Amino acid sequence: MSIYIIPDRENIEKSLSVAKKWNAYFEYNDFFLPDVLDNQEIVQQRIDFYKSLDRDRTFDTMHGAFLDVTIHSSDSLIREISIKRIRQSMDIASELGIRGVVFHTNIIPNFAQDYYYNQWLEKNEHFWRTILKEYPNLNIFVENMFDQTPDAIVELAQHMKDHSRFGLCYDYAHACVFGSDVDNWTARIAPYVKHMHINDNDLKKDLHQTIGEGKIDWKHFSDLMMKYDIESSVLIEIHSFEKQESSLEYMKKKRIYPLNESLS
Numbered sequence: 001m002s003i004y005i006i007p008d009r010e011n012i013e014k015s016l017s018v019a020k021k022w023n024a025y026f027e028y029n030d031f032f033l034p035d036v037l038d039n040q041e042i043v044q045q046r047i048d049f050y051k052s053l054d055r056d057r058t059f060d061t062m063h064g065a066f067l068d069v070t071i072h073s074s075d076s077l078i079r080e081i082s083i084k085r086i087r088q089s090m091d092i093a094s095e096l097g098i099r100g101v102v103f104h105t106n107i108i109p110n111f112a113q114d115y116y117y118n119q120w121l122e123k124n125e126h127f128w129r130t131i132l133k134e135y136p137n138l139n140i141f142v143e144n145m146f147d148q149t150p151d152a153i154v155e156l157a158q159h160m161k162d163h164s165r166f167g168l169c170y171d172y173a174h175a176c177v178f179g180s181d182v183d184n185w186t187a188r189i190a191p192y193v194k195h196m197h198i199n200d201n202d203l204k205k206d207l208h209q210t211i212g213e214g215k216i217d218w219k220h221f222s223d224l225m226m227k228y229d230i231e232s233s234v235l236i237e238i239h240s241f242e243k244q245e246s247s248l249e250y251m252k253k254k255r256i257y258p259l260n261e262s263l264s
Helices: 010-020 038-051 076-096 113-136 149-161 172-178 184-192 220-227 240-254
Strands: 004-006 025-028 061-063 100-104 138-142 168-170 193-198 235-238
Touching: 004 010, 004 061, 004 240, 010 025, 010 240, 025 240, 038 076, 061 076, 076 100, 076 113, 100 193, 113 138, 113 149, 138 193, 149 168, 149 184, 168 172, 168 184, 172 184, 172 193, 184 193, 184 220, 220 240
Parallel strands: 004 025, 004 235, 025 061, 061 100, 100 138, 138 168, 168 193, 193 235
Antiparallel strands: none
16 A cells, blocks of 8 residues: 655655655656647657656656546547647656556536446546556556546446456545545545545635645545555645645654554
8 A cells, every 4th residue: 555645846845855765666647738748848858857867766656637637538639639638648658667647537417317327437448458468567556536426437447347457546535526425435435545635625626735734534534545555656736845844743652544553
């Protein structure tokens, strides 16, 4: 159950220090913005920067493109650029030599039409199988975003359960804000979770606060993780290295998963 942090390029020595202290890996958040992906020079500079650091990247992860990415779109042009963005993300991850990439479901909440749900499921399964075949050294982690129920993401995971390099990224903060019942979310999603994102909020907005600063019940979170035997890597999804440190200290003091036991 490994800890992950988001590295800060402008304060990389601080990020390296936090990572060393907590035996943490990196999840890169430098490559998902469209303006970055449109500038190959910037992309290469950032890749070269991270490759220049004296550290092992093989367990690191990366957040892939997600803004307006709709691989299940009925519009062929929207689908085309969405697929391009995902392949760009996978190419960057391949060059970095990391473990895997996180993408969002990007399902439209409240669009309760059966044809839309079925199209989302069919196109996602076909697409991710294709991508996994094209990139045999990378894992894919699909993350809940605005999803109000776990129905779609869990059904996709069930369809993909034969593929060892596909799994779900459970964003617990998203489930607290956009979902209606974290107990149900956790029970349903647990068998397929291979990566997690956590941060705090006011249960109304996705604020990415320091853990312990908001209103999420972290003891209940830990109880759920233990109840459903979730053993997953966990990203402290906060950008400030000071807030990452504060979150980790809080988790250690309060024995919050996965710091309720010794790190492995």
